[in-house]
Amino acid sequence: MKHAIILINAYTQSEHELNQPLRLKGELERLGVQAEIIRNSPAALRVEADFCIFLDKDKYTAQALEGRMRLFNCAKAIEICDDKMLTHLALSGLPMPETISSLLCYTPSSPVSKELIEEVEARLRFPLVVKENHGSLGKQVYLVKNRGELEKIAEQLKGVPHLYQKYVAESSGCDLRVIVVGGKVVAAMKRTSDSDFRSNAALGGRGEPFAIDGTARALCEEIAARLSLDYCGIDLLFSEKGYLICEVNSNAFFGTIEQVTGVNVARAYAEHIVSSVCSAEGRNLPR
Numbered sequence: 001m002k003h004a005i006i007l008i009n010a011y012t013q014s015e016h017e018l019n020q021p022l023r024l025k026g027e028l029e030r031l032g033v034q035a036e037i038i039r040n041s042p043a044a045l046r047v048e049a050d051f052c053i054f055l056d057k058d059k060y061t062a063q064a065l066e067g068r069m070r071l072f073n074c075a076k077a078i079e080i081c082d083d084k085m086l087t088h089l090a091l092s093g094l095p096m097p098e099t100i101s102s103l104l105c106y107t108p109s110s111p112v113s114k115e116l117i118e119e120v121e122a123r124l125r126f127p128l129v130v131k132e133n134h135g136s137l138g139k140q141v142y143l144v145k146n147r148g149e150l151e152k153i154a155e156q157l158k159g160v161p162h163l164y165q166k167y168v169a170e171s172s173g174c175d176l177r178v179i180v181v182g183g184k185v186v187a188a189m190k191r192t193s194d195s196d197f198r199s200n201a202a203l204g205g206r207g208e209p210f211a212i213d214g215t216a217r218a219l220c221e222e223i224a225a226r227l228s229l230d231y232c233g234i235d236l237l238f239s240e241k242g243y244l245i246c247e248v249n250s251n252a253f254f255g256t257i258e259q260v261t262g263v264n265v266a267r268a269y270a271e272h273i274v275s276s277v278c279s280a281e282g283r284n285l286p287r
Contacts, residue, residue, distance in 0.1 A: 001032060001033070001034050002032070002033045002034065002050045002051070002274075002277065003033070003034045003035075003036070003048070003049045003050050004028055004033050004034065004035045004036070004049055004050060004051050004052065004053065004273075005035075005036050005037075005038050005044075005047055005049040005051075005052045005053075006021045006024055006025055006028075006035060006036070006037045006038070006052070006053045006055060007038055007039075007040055007044060007052055007053070007054050007055060007056055007061070007065070008021050008037060008038070008039055008040065008055045008056060009039070009040055009055070009056045009057075009058075010039050010040045010041060010056075012039070016253070016255065017253070019253075019255045020055060020251075020253055020254065020255070020266075021037045021053075021055055022037070023254075023255075023266035024053055024266050024269065024270060025037055026266070027264075027266045027267045027269075027270035027271075028270045028273070028274070030267075030270070031270060031271065031274045033270075033274060036049075040056050040058055040061055044061065044065075045061065045064050045065065049069055050069065050070070050277065051069055051070040051071070051072065051273065051277055052065055052069055052070070052071050052072070053072050053273065054071050054072065054073065054075075054078060054251075055251050056251075057078060057082045057134075057250075057251070059075060059078060059079040059082065062075035062078050062079070063075045070276075070277065070280075072230045072231065072269075072273050072276075073228075073229050073230050073231060073232070073250045073251075074228055074230075076228065077227050077228050077229050077250055078250050078251075080227055081227065081229070081232070081248050081249060081250035082134060082250070083133045083134060083161070084131050084132075084133045084134075084135075084163060084247065085099075085101050085133050085161065085163050086133075087227075087247070087248050088163070090226065090227060091223060091226060091227075091245060091248075094219065094222065094223065094226075094245055095219070095241070095242060095243060095244050095245060096244055096245045097129075097165045097166040097167075097168055097237070097244055097246075098123065098124060098165070098166040099163055099164070099165045099166070100116075100119065100120055100123065100124065100163065100164045100165075101163050101164075102116070102154075102157065102158075102161060102162045102163060102164070103116050104161070105158040105159055108158075108159060110158075112151065112154045112155050112158055116154070117147075117150060117151060117154060120150065120164045121147060121150065123166075124164060124165070124166045124167075125166075126144065126145055126146055126147075126150075127143055127144060127145045127167045128143075128144050128150070128164060128165065128166060128167050129141065129142070129143060129144070129164070129165045129166075129167050130142045130144055130150075130153050130157070130162060130163070130164055130165075131162060131163050131165060132157065132160055132161070132162045133160075133161040133162055133163060134161070136249070143167070168237045168238075168239050168244060170238055170239055170240060171237035171238040171239060171244075173192060173193045173194065174190060174191065174192045174193070174238065175190075175191055175235050175236060175237055175238070175246055176188060176189075176190055176191070176210060176212075176216065176235070176236040176237075176238070176243070177189050177190075177191055177207070177233055177234070177235055177252075177257060178212065178216065178220045178233070178234045178235075178236065179231075179232070179233055179234075179252065179254060179257055179263075179265055180220050180221060180223075180224040180229065180231070180232050180233075180234060181230070181231050181265070181268045181269050181272050182230060182231075182268075182272035182275075182276075183221055183224055183225060184221065185212060185217045185220055185221060186263055186265060186268045187254075187257050187258075187261045187263040187265055188209075188210045188211075188212040188216070188257075188261070189207040189208060189209055189210050189256075189257050189260045189261055190207065190208050190209075190210040191206070191207050192206055192207075192208070193206070207256050207257065207259075207260040208260060209260055209261050215242065215243065216236060216243050219236070219243055219245070220234045220236070223245065223248060227248065227250075229248075229250060230269075230272060230273070230276070231250070231252075231269050231272070232248055232249060232250050232252060233248075233249040233252020233253075233254070233257075234247075234248050234249075235247045235248075235249075254266065254269075
């Protein structure tokens with residue numbers, strides 16, 4: 001019998017966050033895999049297992065574990081997806097909003113670069129979006145409406161890696177969340193908010209089933225392939241020129257999209273994982 005660990009963040013507490021590992025544990029056990037949920041800790045690096053579903057964003061633990069077992073997703077994919085600017089660079093050539101990276105500041109007393117402010121205003125115009133490179137659930141994302149707000153947020157974040165992005169007005173308060181497993185789209189929903197330019201369910205957005213078309217499907221599968229992702233949630237914006245990539249989440253929660261679409265995402269992911277492990281050993285997927 002195969003033994004898997006499902007590694008979660010050391011501080012995960014909410015029922016919403018724990019749904020993911022519990023669902024995956026159940027689906028793995030249905031396939032005959034002994035699955036154990038563990039929290040990230042120094043002791044986690046000493047656990048023996050055949051593979052790990054890595055539901056944290058700790059790139060250091062991911063790299064350490066990957067030297068000993070197969071990770072889903074791989075450490076490099078987790079690192080890239082946890083940094084919005086690295087994701088943007090890795091997906092160069094695919095349709096995305098125009099983006100400008102912040103300048104790193106090592107001295108808190110230094111003033112914000114005037115050249116940066118002027119470049120951002122000239123190229124992106126107002127309103128524009130500012131995103132911290134590290135953040136989840138729609139947090140650390142800001143809508144900036146004028147020069148004064150831009151200067152204020154730039155000062156506030158000058159010691160924090162962040163980026164500036166063109167605001168896509170036609171997608172305000174709505175986007176498309178797509179789940180890709182094993183390189184194939186398995187579920188999609190449109191997310192809408194009546195009170196915020198962000199449509200995340202955690203911020204009050206609601207989901208509805210979406211019949212994904214060939215263009216969005218091909219784009220999402222290309223994203224997953226380029227980033228070497230076994231599993232991901234991809235957020236696309238609706239624009240006059242077509243779909244634009246907003247973000248890619250290597251550990252996207254699937255509770256809401258399962259409820260909205262009726263698709264058993266946990267089962268699809270578990271079956272992909274076990275099939276991948278069996279294929280590497282020349283065996284068939286257990287039933």
